[in-house]
Amino acid sequence: MKKKRTFKNIFENALFLPLYVLVRHLPRKAALWLGAGFGRLLGRFMSSKRRIATNNMAKAFPELSEAELRQRINAMFVHIGKSVMEMLRLDLFRKTDLGDIFHVKGLENLQQAYDCNRGVIVLSGHVGFWEVGTFLFPMLGFPFDFVGKRMKNPLADRFITRLRESAGGRCIDSKSGARKVLKSLNEKRGVAVLIDQHRSSREGVAVPFFNRPAMTTPIISRLAMKYQIPVVPVFSYRTADDNYDVEIQPMFFLQDEPESSVEENTALLTSIIEEAIRKDETQWLWLHRRWR
Template sequence: MTKDKIQNIIEAALFFALALIFRAMPRIPALKLGRFLGRMSRFFLPKRVKTTSDNLHLAYPDKNTKWIKQQICQVFEHLGISAVEMLCLDRFNKPGSIEKLFTIEGLENLEKLKEKGQGAFLMTAHIGFWECGTVVFPQLGFPIDFVTKTIRNPYVDRFFRKQRQSAGGHCLDSKHGARRIMRTLSQNRFVGILLDQHISKKRAVIVNFFDRPAYATPIIPQIVLKTKTPIIPAFSYRNPDFSYKIVVGEPIVFSEPITPESVQNCTQRLTDIVEKAIREQPDQWFWVHRRWRKSAEKK
């Protein structure tokens, strides 16, 4: 048995022990415990706290220190809650769960495309309960697959893949990106994508994000420009009572020919939509991620 495999087994054992505890608890107490642990985790993750603080200062230069500190606390509480929800995604498959816990605005925008038998992108970001679409939309009858990254630990990856696919959707490995996406769209299915994270500068275009340059992927813009596939923004926000509001926007179709300029413009427009969604509820975004890099500012 290799050293890496032993490490994976130990990590997985600890992970599953923790998951078992949360999955055995009623939902609300589990979420409150997750919120508490998230708040406490700030004291053990100084680098993540610094990244969060730096990001908030960059995005909101007019805010004072008190506001920044308050947001940091709420961000980590939010991440603790989100972690628990992700461990228990299959709970939402119980009859009545969707109707009880989710309010959906703009669902007719998806229904119209479904009636036409037309595939489309469902664009979201790491906001609120971003994983909820993997269980909500399949249960509402929408054929949808989600682009996901493989987790390094294969045992943990298998667990989350099973959770995400528990309602009937499928996971598309981001490593096989465009080819799998094109195949899914050709089957008139929806493809869920997250468009708010840093990407290697070798494969990126530079966009303006919170008035600062940042790298963004051009792959999805290239596909929508080439195929004229509609792209629908959809964001989930957590309410104080641990219920959720999902806001589904109107379909966007980019009709211009595919050129470097149109790819840039498309990427920027999608980034602007994500930024607007984050500003609606900044404490529910993934600020612990290094979204801005100095190399982007030099270009």
């Protein structure tokens, strides 16, 4: 098994490195044009993933016709392709891009949460350009970390981690769990946690998500309730001209009271993510097997 993984890593690296070099030498608009084409190819040849995405969206939005579903799934794959290109260029963004490419609304909400001096939990999901916080908030002067899953390919993982940390944020391995997240919060840092992916029954709790039960990590609820950490929802949407609207919503606290359970608060957080997805359903990762 280890030998198979090694050969697979070599093959993946042979594809990844030339793409990485090419994308970083192209102008941003050309890279995004390439990404759109890459996304269309993914949509055409990843038939099993396309079926999963179509089935998921059909159940979440039963009012959509087959033609409407097809159009939205096509748009999702284009969005994914463009996001891959942006990911490979993360460290090329500069502060001057904050007004030109990234339009931030509600920055005062994040500042208010930091002023509580307890650390900040940033709630988000795989909506729009979800990597935005890894460089945007450190650039704006906010100490910031983010929870992410390490890639199986060590070379690709090193590249992506370096890109994510290029602006001064720190990547927390999701396997470290609450311990390292709490450490960052104790250092009065912000921590972004994406809670819209499946967790096993051992790790998660079942909460409604698009009218279906979905196993969800309760890490935010438990930490926010126990230590009264402010929670700030943040979502970044791609616009028609390939800029981004970054929406920072007002902070709130989760009450640690007998009538407020971890499950109820996790359901509340999940409903916020669902509402964000409904603003533009083409910008969520529907090909993930969220419901199992």
